[in-house]
Amino acid sequence: MSDFLKIQGLQARIDADGTPKDILKGLDLEVPKGEIHAIMGPNGSGKSTLSYVLAGRDDYEVTGGSATFKGQDLLALEPEERAALGLFLAFQSPVELPGVNNANFLRTAVNAVRRARGEAELDAVAFLKAVRAETKHLSMSDDMLKRAVNVGFSGGEKKRNEVLQMRLLQPSFAILDETDSGLDIDALRIVAEGVNSLRSPDFSALVITHHQRLLDYIVPDRVHVMAHGRIIHSGGPDIAKTLEKQGYTQFLEAAA
Amino acid sequence: MPAVTETRETVEKLAKSSYEWGFETDIEMDIAPKGLNEETVRLISERKGEPQWMLDWRLKAFRAWLEMEEPTWAHIHHPPIDYQDAHYFAQPKKKPGPKSLDEVDPELLKTYAKLGIPLHEQALLAGVEGAEERLPVAVDAVFDSVSVATTFRKTLAEAGVIFCPISDAIREHPELVQKYLGTVVPVADNFFAALNSAVFTDGSFVYIPEGVRCPMELSTYFRINARNTGQFERTLIIAEDRATVSYLEGCTAPQRDENQLHAAVVELVAMEDASIKYSTVQNWYPGDDEGRGGIYNFVTKRGICRGARSKISWTQVETGSAITWKYPSCVLAGEGSVGEFYSVAVTNNHQQADTGTKMIHLAPNTRSTIIAKTISAGHSDSTYRGLVRMQPKARNARNFTQCDSLLIGDQCGAHTVPYIESRNMTARVEHEATTSKISEDQLFYCRSRGLSEEDAVGLIVNGFCREVLKELPMEFAVEAQKLLQISLEGSVG
Amino acid sequence: MTQNAAPALEAFVARAAGHGAALAETGLPTRRVEAWRYTPLRSIADTAWQKPAPLTAETTTALLDRLVLPETGARVVYGNGQFMDALSALPEVVRQASENVSPLKGLFSATLNTALGERGLDVRVPAGTDAGLLTLVSLSDGQDVSTHLQHRIVLEDGASLTLYDISTGEGRYIANPRFDIVVGKGATLRHVKVQRESLTGTHLAIVSADVAEKGEYDSFTLNQGSGLARHEAVVTLGAPHAMAHVNGVQIVDGQRLNDLTSMIHHAAPDGSSRQTVKTVLSDAGQGVFQGKILVDRVAQKTDGYQMNQALLLSEKAQINSKPELEIYADDVKCSHGATVGALDDEQLFYLRSRGIAEADARDMLVRAFLIDALDLVSDEGLRDLLLRSMTS
Numbered sequence A: 001m002s003d004f005l006k007i008q009g010l011q012a013r014i015d016a017d018g019t020p021k022d023i024l025k026g027l028d029l030e031v032p033k034g035e036i037h038a039i040m041g042p043n044g045s046g047k048s049t050l051s052y053v054l055a056g057r058d059d060y061e062v063t064g065g066s067a068t069f070k071g072q073d074l075l076a077l078e079p080e081e082r083a084a085l086g087l088f089l090a091f092q093s094p095v096e097l098p099g100v101n102n103a104n105f106l107r108t109a110v111n112a113v114r115r116a117r118g119e120a121e122l123d124a125v126a127f128l129k130a131v132r133a134e135t136k137h138l139s140m141s142d143d144m145l146k147r148a149v150n151v152g153f154s155g156g157e158k159k160r161n162e163v164l165q166m167r168l169l170q171p172s173f174a175i176l177d178e179t180d181s182g183l184d185i186d187a188l189r190i191v192a193e194g195v196n197s198l199r200s201p202d203f204s205a206l207v208i209t210h211h212q213r214l215l216d217y218i219v220p221d222r223v224h225v226m227a228h229g230r231i232i233h234s235g236g237p238d239i240a241k242t243l244e245k246q247g248y249t250q251f252l253e254a255a256a
Numbered sequence B: 001m002p003a004v005t006e007t008r009e010t011v012e013k014l015a016k017s018s019y020e021w022g023f024e025t026d027i028e029m030d031i032a033p034k035g036l037n038e039e040t041v042r043l044i045s046e047r048k049g050e051p052q053w054m055l056d057w058r059l060k061a062f063r064a065w066l067e068m069e070e071p072t073w074a075h076i077h078h079p080p081i082d083y084q085d086a087h088y089f090a091q092p093k094k095k096p097g098p099k100s101l102d103e104v105d106p107e108l109l110k111t112y113a114k115l116g117i118p119l120h121e122q123a124l125l126a127g128v129e130g131a132e133e134r135l136p137v138a139v140d141a142v143f144d145s146v147s148v149a150t151t152f153r154k155t156l157a158e159a160g161v162i163f164c165p166i167s168d169a170i171r172e173h174p175e176l177v178q179k180y181l182g183t184v185v186p187v188a189d190n191f192f193a194a195l196n197s198a199v200f201t202d203g204s205f206v207y208i209p210e211g212v213r214c215p216m217e218l219s220t221y222f223r224i225n226a227r228n229t230g231q232f233e234r235t236l237i238i239a240e241d242r243a244t245v246s247y248l249e250g251c252t253a254p255q256r257d258e259n260q261l262h263a264a265v266v267e268l269v270a271m272e273d274a275s276i277k278y279s280t281v282q283n284w285y286p287g288d289d290e291g292r293g294g295i296y297n298f299v300t301k302r303g304i305c306r307g308a309r310s311k312i313s314w315t316q317v318e319t320g321s322a323i324t325w326k327y328p329s330c331v332l333a334g335e336g337s338v339g340e341f342y343s344v345a346v347t348n349n350h351q352q353a354d355t356g357t358k359m360i361h362l363a364p365n366t367r368s369t370i371i372a373k374t375i376s377a378g379h380s381d382s383t384y385r386g387l388v389r390m391q392p393k394a395r396n397a398r399n400f401t402q403c404d405s406l407l408i409g410d411q412c413g414a415h416t417v418p419y420i421e422s423r424n425m426t427a428r429v430e431h432e433a434t435t436s437k438i439s440e441d442q443l444f445y446c447r448s449r450g451l452s453e454e455d456a457v458g459l460i461v462n463g464f465c466r467e468v469l470k471e472l473p474m475e476f477a478v479e480a481q482k483l484l485q486i487s488l489e490g491s492v493g
Numbered sequence C: 001m002t003q004n005a006a007p008a009l010e011a012f013v014a015r016a017a018g019h020g021a022a023l024a025e026t027g028l029p030t031r032r033v034e035a036w037r038y039t040p041l042r043s044i045a046d047t048a049w050q051k052p053a054p055l056t057a058e059t060t061t062a063l064l065d066r067l068v069l070p071e072t073g074a075r076v077v078y079g080n081g082q083f084m085d086a087l088s089a090l091p092e093v094v095r096q097a098s099e100n101v102s103p104l105k106g107l108f109s110a111t112l113n114t115a116l117g118e119r120g121l122d123v124r125v126p127a128g129t130d131a132g133l134l135t136l137v138s139l140s141d142g143q144d145v146s147t148h149l150q151h152r153i154v155l156e157d158g159a160s161l162t163l164y165d166i167s168t169g170e171g172r173y174i175a176n177p178r179f180d181i182v183v184g185k186g187a188t189l190r191h192v193k194v195q196r197e198s199l200t201g202t203h204l205a206i207v208s209a210d211v212a213e214k215g216e217y218d219s220f221t222l223n224q225g226s227g228l229a230r231h232e233a234v235v236t237l238g239a240p241h242a243m244a245h246v247n248g249v250q251i252v253d254g255q256r257l258n259d260l261t262s263m264i265h266h267a268a269p270d271g272s273s274r275q276t277v278k279t280v281l282s283d284a285g286q287g288v289f290q291g292k293i294l295v296d297r298v299a300q301k302t303d304g305y306q307m308n309q310a311l312l313l314s315e316k317a318q319i320n321s322k323p324e325l326e327i328y329a330d331d332v333k334c335s336h337g338a339t340v341g342a343l344d345d346e347q348l349f350y351l352r353s354r355g356i357a358e359a360d361a362r363d364m365l366v367r368a369f370l371i372d373a374l375d376l377v378s379d380e381g382l383r384d385l386l387l388r389s390m391t392s
């Protein structure tokens, strides 16, 4: 099962005020089942773009290459179908949904995904029980369930809310786009635990981060360096440490 | 509250197709010939066994109507209405009161079932004896403008509350009807109100005596059934000093190719410290995807806060009708009185809605709040039209207005037309309006969590309408949420 | 619906000779005409308005002396509808009009102007040229007279011009000017207007501006005179990335009525419009604001914002405001806000508790209220003139 997530020559562009702008320029990446990989790369290198394209955001036009997940053509699926298939994206900056009650949103999502996976829906009681267990674990207050989704949440609260969703939706592949930024030290540990406890031979993740510190907690199987819309280098966890000390220059030069 | 849950469940089950309520009921009807003239008015009055004063009142309205022109200022378009090409009186044939559900006209029962009224509630509606205790909501069912059943009359009567068809009230409580009818919406107030005054056939009458808090929600289901009939119901609600009442209005009509006219009038009177909450979920048949058929809904709703510190609150969720023309208003005549208007108007396909409110501040320290949410999809057009007027005596009066419009698709229109008039320097008016499209970011976020596009739209739209929906009584709120989603079906993708 | 039998209308139609048909048909609007519901023209209906005699040199000087005028730039003066050669220095880009302005249907001020039009300015700023500041002074004097100047201003692509448009007068008259404006691609017209007509005068101005791609019509109107004044602007953003500012201040006292009415028509994608209008009312002054933003189906990505605020300073003052959005495109961001009220007691108290006399404190707050809108005038020199004009 080496082709769990397999990306080949992926190219994508965005319409930037009328002129197309190429962002992903032939990206190759494979994440086997049960592995956790990290992506690091300079600001603007296309990390979030990659995660949006994988999750199916249609602002981006895929102009070449392919992405398969569990053997299926990922790019042909609607975002909700990808979610049902087990893909989860924790957004770098989660959007606010005014007026949409967080608990209701979570339950709707959980049941939509369960329905699509052929699992029984959770009734209100079972659902609340499941949520309460998770919020407690993530040290989130109940108040955040009653509020509108992400509205008025602090940066760290938004990130925790993303992790909460991940835990409830039980994905087989999670992309965490800088889920560590904006978190205090305790929260960082809690979030990392949240990911680690999902670790299993059936769970993979792609962790996008700028900081070695997260990778101390979530030790990746492989680290990829991304620049100019491509993976320019891949290696073991120690790459992250090199990067932390020396920056991207040597990799950029080597790739040039 | 089993009935609440059951009603909700029934509604949820029903809420599957685009217009689930578009069935036709085959019930024996007593129908007047088509056409509108003085004879029609006399015939209606005679069939209803009305006293002379009522006939005179109707005739006065009819003569005024003849002199009036249909208003043209609203942002709506429709072929001319032929007022002679409709029946103005249609009444289910009366049979002796049934003793059990088995004796009730099965067609009538089917109708109630389809309306989502739970079985024991149906029993009540059908007038089955001894079924009353189980229901927390008193219901008046109005079928082609004729009240066919009112539940809980006895229980309510014990509290001193009168809740009955207005035609009964005209006979049984003439002094009350005469005292208040037409005092809030005068017979010649506008073209459609004059028409209603001349030919209304039924509606609900509510009287809450001094100091009484109405022990349950009062509710009316309106249904247009007969073909080519205008529906003209008249509602009058009076809350005496310190009285409180919450009233719900729901409605449906069958799917038909031709348009049908609906011109209702609602009058509310709130005395000192009284409070009236009037909630509507309007779901008349909106016409098909191509804009064929549907109800023309021209409604005059107005309340007067006569007494000090009285309060009138309108909440409406407008999802149906081919055309909606309605402006539930408050005249704030009592010092410190409060007017509220919470509205959600959803239009899809070829629907047109021109709706809003008027807040007329006549007295000091009066307060009003307007929250209007407009959602347009398909080829529809929706307008918020509102007036806030601070008269010279309205010292320290306040108004806050928030109008938000959401457009779904690029073939629809959303418009905001507020009028703000102030003649008192100490009065304060604040108005805000926004128009935008449904956010792609929000849609994507929801879909990436597994929600289908339609569910995502439904969720976001419901969030957008939250401030209004939370004003609805629980049972209605659930129904309203479902309706919002159904109304927008097929508007995305 | 209209006052067709009014002596005013008869006189106008007679003066228009062959050109009065449209005017005769529409008549003088009454309150039942939606666009005029807050600004009744009763006060002009019973007078048979005539063409005025030329302005005397004496009156001209007296009227000019009242005005705060810029010291730089070119200046053109019209007296009672006639070009005053001796007082005007026509810059190269400006000449007397020889053509009629384009007709504008359905708006009374325009219909009246079209029927009786008198040739006014004809400005054409060549492509890529900055024509600097041009001051246009319109003076009126007389009893029961009316003028109907037609000005045409064309900015070719990339051109720019600042027009300072100021009017005043003495007596009982109607000033009914029309500005027919074309702003070319990437061109900018700054139109700063000061209306200081006589207390018995009536001012019915109509501006139509068509703005081309990336062009900008940036206007500010100070309504501070006239028994009855309406400044009406119709701005059409007819090509992508066009921009409009339609700002204004109205200062209304006595028994006067001042009205600022505008229609900003987004007829192409990516346009933006900004509007801030502030009205201060005292005595029995009446203020009217009617502002409509219309967004066509094609005008995707429109960004429209409008704010109108009124401050009531007396028991008898009144404001009527009708901000309006009519939107047919879905990918837009449009909003408006309106507030009406008195000075904030808390602010007043705060100032007084710091030792400021009540009257001064009030003045300060009123000024602060207005300065917000005034700050939107980009030309610093003109901003100072306006401030001086407002306080004189």
Ligand SMILES: Nc1ncnc2c1ncn2[C@@H]1O[C@H](COP(=O)(O)OP(=O)(O)OP(=O)(O)O)[C@@H](O)[C@H]1O
Pocket (backbone or CB within 6 Å): A014, A015, A016, A017, A021, A023, A041, A042, A043, A044, A045, A046, A047, A048, A049, A050, A092
């Ligand atoms: N909507 C857009 N319009 C124009 N450019 C865009 C848009 N979205 C992304 N880009 C550009 O694409 C490039 C890649 O952006 P992306 O967000 O994927 O970077 P990133 O690697 O996630 O950066 P960071 O580390 O700062 O999060 C950037 O140059 C960004 O400015």
Ligand SMILES: [Mg+2]
Pocket (backbone or CB within 6 Å): A047, A048, A049, A092, A177, A178
């Ligand atoms: Mg990023």
